Amino acid sequence: MAPPGQDPFVYALSSNSAWAGYKGHQNPDFFSRLTSGQAPDILWLGCSDSRCPETTILGLQPGDVFVHRNIANIISPTDINTAAVIEYAVVQLRVKHVVLCGHTVCGGPTAVLGDASVGGVLDIWLTPMRALRDAHAEELDSISSEDKQRAVNRLAELNVEAGVRVLMANAAIREAVRDRGLQVHGTLFDMATGRVRDLGLGTAKMDKGRGAVPEVGGVVRGRHAQLVFGGDGAAGMRAF
Ligand SMILES: [Zn+2]
Numbered sequence: 275m276a277p278p279g280q281d282p283f284v285y286a287l288s289s290n291s292a293w294a295g296y297k298g299h300q301n302p303d304f305f306s307r308l309t310s311g312q313a314p315d316i317l318w319l320g321c322s323d324s325r326c327p328e329t330t331i332l333g334l335q336p337g338d339v340f341v342h343r344n345i346a347n348i349i350s351p352t353d354i355n356t357a358a359v360i361e362y363a364v365v366q367l368r369v370k371h372v373v374l375c376g377h378t379v380c381g382g383p384t385a386v387l388g389d390a391s392v393g394g395v396l397d398i399w400l401t402p403m404r405a406l407r408d409a410h411a412e413e414l415d416s417i418s419s420e421d422k423q424r425a426v427n428r429l430a431e432l433n434v435e436a437g438v439r440v441l442m443a444n445a446a447i448r449e450a451v452r453d454r455g456l457q458v459h460g461t462l463f464d465m466a467t468g469r470v471r472d473l474g475l476g477t478a479k480m481d482k483g484r485g486a487v488p489e490v491g492g493v494v495r496g497r498h499a500q501l502v503f504g505g506d507g508a509a510g511m512r513a514f
Contacts (some may be wrong), residue, residue: 307337314340317363319356319437320375321347321382326463328375331470340367345399346382346430347374349437351444364446364456372447372456374437375470376430377463383407383429387418406432427462431473434460438475451477 276285297304314337318328322343329339342359349356363369385392386403407414410432418425438460441447450456460475472478 312337312340312367314338314363314367315370316340317342317360317367317369317372318375319343319347319349319359319373319441320463321345321377321380323377323380325465326375326377331463331468340369345396346380346403346433347376347437348382348399348402348433349374349440350402351440357444360441360444361446364450368450368454370457372441372458372476373461374434374441374459374476375461375463376434376437378427378430378465379423380426380430383426383433387414387422387426387429402436403429403433406436431462434462434473435475442476442480451480 276282294305316339318339318341320326320328320341320343322345328334328341328343329336332339340359340363342356344353344356351357360372364372382400382403385396386400386407391397392400407429410429414425414429417428438458441458442451447456447458451458456477458476459478460473462471462473463469464471474482
């Protein structure tokens, strides 16, 4: 964040200049390698929230993650923006993992559970989440009566579950799962701890449903860290 009295944009540009200088010094090939093309292993679908920038929270680097983020990480099958990103990442870039990630204390589920109109296009965008809230009203009401924040986080989880169902029905994803073992994951970023939790959805759930042994060690290598999806449903980082 810009120091008090300093213009945030000017500060961001000077911060970028310092970062570019540092990266170039640390690894003289860093930027020339970026210009030669991309081969990310992960497609990340997440919330636009400023507090969950995927590459930063995964400890990865530019070139490691292909990204689409929107308000409250809602996956609508008819949203051409999301569909285009998925198609490019899965069909052209041939990513190995599709990760849908919600997060705790998200503004979308907070607004929906509060039942307040947020106005304009946002009310339309949040409609699938309102339907989800209504479908799980009993569970969410009982949690909410004890702990409102926990109900918000539960709705965020249900939203990831619904999103993963849409992803698993997407034609490009279905084909890649069948033909080359593309993995689809549903996760939740816990803002309070910085950890990304694997909810065991998507292809992991599909494997379990078929009685297959859960795969251990779907490993995505970054240049300075690994994101490891374990068979116990946990996602963890290994530095190397
Ligand atoms: Zn959010």
